[in-house]
Amino acid sequence: MKMAQVLWGYFLLWNFYISSTQTIYPGIKARATQRALDYGVQAGIEMIEQMAKERNIPDLKGSESLEFLKIDYVNYNFTNIKIHALSFPNTSLAFVPGVGIKALTNHGMANISTNWEVKSPLFQDTGGADLFLSGVYFTGLLILTRNDFGHPTLQLQDCYSQVSHAHVSFSGELSVLYNSFAEPMEKPILKNLNEMLCPIITGEVEALNANLSMLEVLTKMDNYTLLDFSLLNAPEITENNIDLDLKGVFYPLENLADPPFPSVPFVLPERSDSMLYIGISEYFFKSASFAYFTAGAFNVTLSTKEISSHLVQNSQGVGNVLSRIAEIYILSQPFMIRIMATAPPVINLLPGNFTLDIPASIVILTQPENSTVETIVSMDFVASTSVGLVILGQRLICSLSLNRFRLTLPKSSRSNIEVLRFENILSFIIHFGILPLANAKLQQGFPLPNPHKISFVNSDIEVLEHFLLISTDLRYETSLKQQPSFHGWEGLNLISGQWSGNSAP
DSSP states (O other): OHHHHHHHHHHHHHHHHHHHHSOOOOSEEEEEEHHHHHHHHHHHHHHHHHHHHHSOOOOEEEEEEEGGGTEEEEEEEEEEEEEEEEEOSEEEEEEETTTEEEEEEEEEEEEEEEEEEEEOSSOEEEEEEEEEEEEEEEEEEEEEEEOTTSOEEEEEEEEEEEEEEEEEEEESTTHHHHHHTHHHHHHHHHHHHHHHHHHHHHHHHHHHHHHHTTSOSEEEOSSSEEEEOOBSSOOEEOSSEEEEEEOOEEEETTOOOOOSSOOOOOOOOOOOSSSEEEEEEHHHHHHHHHHHHHTTOSEEEEEHHHHHHHHHHHOOTHHHHHHHHHHHHTTTSOEEEEEEESSOOEEEEETTEEEEEEEEEEEEEEOOTTSOOEEEEEEEEEEEEEEEEEEETTEEEEEEEEEEEEEEOOGGGTTOHHHHTHHHHHHHHIIIIIHHHHHHHHTTOEEOOBOTTEEEEEEEEEEETTEEEEEEEEEEOTTOOOOOBSOOOOOOOOBTTBSOOOOOO
């Protein structure tokens, strides 16, 4: 806990300094369209119906005079109030440019059951009753901003609610008698309900806002990096959509300084066919590359056995011949291959093309029996790969394929024919041995930020000029058990010589 507080302190001080010295552009942009609001109405009503059935509703107490029966007062108490059915046939959400989101519902209805107790100078009794409410009207303005920690905040303004009609039907031995004067009791019920509704709704919004303040916007991804998903500014609301700018940057765990290259602006295309658009900038991926490189995460040592198993699994045809060559020249005795990135992998996003160039050194080691480790050869290389992308559920799945392998030999070794033979063999090992290991881990995917019980459907991803564009619709699923996620993106799991890693908590 103390460490977390120290991290937050450094984080806030650094961001205060940075914000005063340079413009920070978002690493991630998210845009929700009117289609998202329209679906939000449908999903929201389902959520409200479920919550209403599960919620404990406060008892309703009061006192009224029944002048037509010449009774000075009747104290009543409605307990065990349960909502059995809700209907909001005319409900809408609409953007109010520069302000917020307007919520409106009318002609709502509800069926409620309750136990009741009445006391008066002349009698007292208990029983059950059904209450039917109609003409439910509500309007309010949802204001979205951000707090000093980069969390989204939500406020309800201009709340107005009214229930126009209430009909009570009593049950019990004297139900005929009670139903005969039910109408005068409906007036105080309406009065109490109309006084309670806005405070109840405001309380629910405040509870939601408290949950928003608990979202992890600075998240420890693993033992190497932190990811900052904080809001850079208040959401921007136009007539057709709401835009959120997220910082979207990785930091090495021990250093919260921003990367030594600036973020650059990018603009989401004007589209409205999908509910949600997420733009992920080249800067986001570059910051991940830099953070993991700085933290020493791109170093790996593999044994002959590990490589051989993947060569056999992944090589076919000519690959089998190369596998045999590799066995003759390299794998005929126990070897180790140590690969170390010599600079952060270079990210390039161009229309329809996502490439990752990995500059590294490769050292082939052997340890003869009863002897020390010996270096056979050490070379530098650049592996140029293409990154394949697909959205599955709430995850971005990546895969690497080798385009080119450029080997740079030490000057003293350039005339050594035996060393030159390694070039094709090492390219083969990278292609059929190491990349399959990397892709096996990348199949775990990078979680995308998503609201509670909301999944992505009809998703598509495009590589545009210096950013990715994810277009997706949303689906509310009551069966989903995942918690709200404002983070994800564990990064490439080539960590400390092991092809494994821990996901974000």
